[in-house]
Amino acid sequence: MSPQTTVRLSIGDALAIVTGLSPELAARLHDLMRPFVATSDAMPDGATDATPDAAHEALSNAVNIQVNAVADDAEDEDEDEHENIHEPRGTRWIVRLRGEELCSHTQADELLKYLEWLAIAESLVATQRYAVFHSAALTCAAATVMLVGPSGAGKSTLTLHLIQRGWRPLGDDTALMDTESGRLYPFPRCFHVEPAWSAQASAHADFEWPAGLVGYARPLHWATGGHTISAIFLIERDATSGSTCAPIPQAQAAGALLVQAIRTQLAPAQIAQAAVRLAAGARCYQLTNGDLDGALDLIATHSSLK
Amino acid sequence: MGFAFYPQARPDVETHVLPDGSCLLFDPITCEGLALSIVGALVWDYCDGALAWDDIVSEIAGLTPQEPGVREEVQWFLKEFTQNGLLRQAAEIETVSPGSPELQG
Amino acid sequence: MSDENNITNSWNDANDENGMTDAGANAGAGRPENASRRKFLKAALIGTAATAAVGAATVVGLEHAGAVPHLGITKLARYPFVGNTTSPGGSTGTACTSGTDPQNYVDQSTFNNKESIFLWALFTKLPAGSYTMFVSPTIENKGGAICSPSPASNPFEYQGSTSSSSNVQVYNLSASAVTWTCHPSKKTDLGTVTRNGASMAAAFSTPVTVAAGHDLQLQVHMHNGCSGARVVSVTISLFQSPSATPFLQASTSITINA
Numbered sequence: 001m002s003p004q005t006t007v008r009l010s011i012g013d014a015l016a017i018v019t020g021l022s023p024e025l026a027a028r029l030h031d032l033m034r035p036f037v038a039t040s041d042a043m044p045d046g047a048t049d050a051t052p053d054a055a056h057e058a059l060s061n062a063v064n065i066q067v068n069a070v071a072d073d074a075e076d077e078d079e080d081e082h083e084n085i086h087e088p089r090g091t092r093w094i095v096r097l098r099g100e101e102l103c104s105h106t107q108a109d110e111l112l113k114y115l116e117w118l119a120i121a122e123s124l125v126a127t128q129r130y131a132v133f134h135s136a137a138l139t140c141a142a143a144t145v146m147l148v149g150p151s152g153a154g155k156s157t158l159t160l161h162l163i164q165r166g167w168r169p170l171g172d173d174t175a176l177m178d179t180e181s182g183r184l185y186p187f188p189r190c191f192h193v194e195p196a197w198s199a200q201a202s203a204h205a206d207f208e209w210p211a212g213l214v215g216y217a218r219p220l221h222w223a224t225g226g227h228t229i230s231a232i233f234l235i236e237r238d239a240t241s242g243s244t245c246a247p248i249p250q251a252q253a254a255g256a257l258l259v260q261a262i263r264t265q266l267a268p269a270q271i272a273q274a275a276v277r278l279a280a281g282a283r284c285y286q287l288t289n290g291d292l293d294g295a296l297d298l299i300a301t302h303s304s305l306k
Numbered sequence: 307m308g309f310a311f312y313p314q315a316r317p318d319v320e321t322h323v324l325p326d327g328s329c330l331l332f333d334p335i336t337c338e339g340l341a342l343s344i345v346g347a348l349v350w351d352y353c354d355g356a357l358a359w360d361d362i363v364s365e366i367a368g369l370t371p372q373e374p375g376v377r378e379e380v381q382w383f384l385k386e387f388t389q390n391g392l393l394r395q396a397a398e399i400e401t402v403s404p405g406s407p408e409l410q411g
Numbered sequence: 412m413s414d415e416n417n418i419t420n421s422w423n424d425a426n427d428e429n430g431m432t433d434a435g436a437n438a439g440a441g442r443p444e445n446a447s448r449r450k451f452l453k454a455a456l457i458g459t460a461a462t463a464a465v466g467a468a469t470v471v472g473l474e475h476a477g478a479v480p481h482l483g484i485t486k487l488a489r490y491p492f493v494g495n496t497t498s499p500g501g502s503t504g505t506a507c508t509s510g511t512d513p514q515n516y517v518d519q520s521t522f523n524n525k526e527s528i529f530l531w532a533l534f535t536k537l538p539a540g541s542y543t544m545f546v547s548p549t550i551e552n553k554g555g556a557i558c559s560p561s562p563a564s565n566p567f568e569y570q571g572s573t574s575s576s577s578n579v580q581v582y583n584l585s586a587s588a589v590t591w592t593c594h595p596s597k598k599t600d601l602g603t604v605t606r607n608g609a610s611m612a613a614a615f616s617t618p619v620t621v622a623a624g625h626d627l628q629l630q631v632h633m634h635n636g637c638s639g640a641r642v643v644s645v646t647i648s649l650f651q652s653p654s655a656t657p658f659l660q661a662s663t664s665i666t667i668n669a
Binding site: 323326327330336337338339340341342343344345346347348351352366370373383386389 | 459639644
């Protein structure tokens with residue numbers, strides 16, 4: 001039986017502890033979630049640039065995830081599916097959360113993707129200090145922006161290209177707001193990218209591909225510390241026309257953030273206050289994402305308070 | 307004898323006025339945010355039980371006499387607030403007419 | 412930050428006895444010192460009306476330059492707090508509504524009372540597993556919409572009776588078969604139905620098993636069963652058995668005319 005490991009992840013103000021992985025899988029999970037890796041139970045890895053300034057002195061909200069590897073008796077119909085497995089063939093991994101069985105996986109890549117999602121999802125639900133929004137956020141010398149919108153609106157594409165134009169990301173699909181300071185902090189989760197984009201890997205010097213997982217890319221350079229938002233863009237996709245940008249009432253932007261708020265330990269009223277606080281300090285716009293370059297130019301033009 | 311409706315906002319509904327004059331209400335019962343334009347924010351502010359419905363309409367419409375659409379808009383907001391359960395139950399007061407028994411002495 | 416009337420003034424860090432001050436991290440130029448909220452809103456209304464009248468590009472007294480709509484446009488917009496969970500890598504969820512012509516499903520988000528509605532949800536690039544779905548607010552059986560207290564809590568009911576198997580239809584689709592972002596253009600695009608039932612509970616009496624990278628399409632036939640105009644936000648939650656944390660969620664807003 002291979003030795004078992006423990007991977008500790010500091011996510012928001014919660015601690016996710018993943019036990020039971022083999023050293024090989026633990027190393028891959030470690031690589032996949034490197035910015036979140038904590039060095040001890042009591043004090044997570046505060047040395048990374050991407051973690052919030054405030055130290056996590058004692059994390060009362062811990063998420064315990066257990067993985068058990070058992071023999072899988074099912075016949076393998078496709079031998080190619082085992083290319084990425086570092087465990088003996090015929091292994092099934094059972095994932096438990098707080099002792100309750102959630103699911104099982106027979107593919108190591110699928111297991112890692114599931115653990116990444118589960119650790120983040122459960123940690124965000126457990127967070128007590130941050131308001132969390134489904135939004136992209138980036139910063140440059142003159143501005144910090146949020147890109148808010150439903151899936152498919154083009155937030156990730158805009159984010160990827162803004163990074164290539166020199167912006168530093170705070171997050172691709174998750175924006176973390178400290179409810180005490182009102183500032184956004186980095187949430188350095190891997191970006192989930194289309195295979196076609198990944199295929200042009202050599203053209204993307206700003207990214208790394210952790211854990212060998214297709215579709216997972218991580219920017220090499222992240223924003224550090226807390227940032228005050230200067231502009232919020234509500235993104236909607238319209239492939240039939242060019243890109244446009246129009247001002248909207250701040251209350252509308254706050255409402256859109258409320259819809260995109262992710263469940264945490266904060267009460268809904270507190271989350272509404274957080275959304276209002278973000279919108280109150282920002283220029284707010286509706287951005288119709290028609291052509292990519294047009295949208296990028298509009299974001300650059302309208303993002304600064306000056 | 308007649309009655310007047312004095313709109314009064316539910317005290318549990320949270321009101322967030324933003325720097326551009328728009329306003330986000332948050333209803334803790336439905337967990338829903340409602341974004342109001344400046345007119346809506348002002349109508350909501352006037353829903354403090356001090357003025358009757360018609361007086362609220364007249365006061366706000368009187369601010370922008372050059373904009374005839376404001377009167378209708380105020381009426382619209384008051385109806386929306388009522389239909390969506392954002393106001394307290396109507397605070398009714400009696401209006402006393404000159405010939406009423408109360409004034410006969 | 413709230414005063415005794417449960418009012419916050421978002422640009423302030425502290426409130427004076429009138430509930431408004433000019434201090435704070437978000438303070439900016441153009442805001443009246445120690446003005447009451449009503450004074451501020453009156454000035455904002457008069458200012459934007461003046462802007463509309465003369466077509467000026469900036470508005471005195473407001474934080475941000477530009478035409479902030481005050482009349483007509485976006486008078487009242489609703490934003491429900493759904494309590495989303497973060498999405499797994501690559502998987503997406505989208506919800507929408509359309510008309511019910513099987514030859515031509517046209518996007519539609521405003522309906523008349525009792526008008527037939529198709530509610531759609533598409534969850535893409537799912538990990539292998541077994542899934543169930545829930546719709547909020549609950550869709551009631553035909554004739555069973557819950558219309559009081561106002562606003563109605565469960566205004567939608569299934570179009571067909573409790574013996575109809577076409578109220579809810581679920582399709583397990585390969586990614587290559589899906590060329591749309593929320594719903595197909597016609598019924599024949601969907602192919603063979605995977606699951607169907609008179610209700611969500613019936614269709615998902617047991618979880619649907621999905622192969623890695625596949626999509627799940629939900630189609631619900633319903634209508635509004637309560638009188639009066641309303642705007643309802645509908646959320647479809649996808650659960651990967653047996654997790655109690657939603658794996659994906661998608662929402663759409665439906666407007667019902669009076």
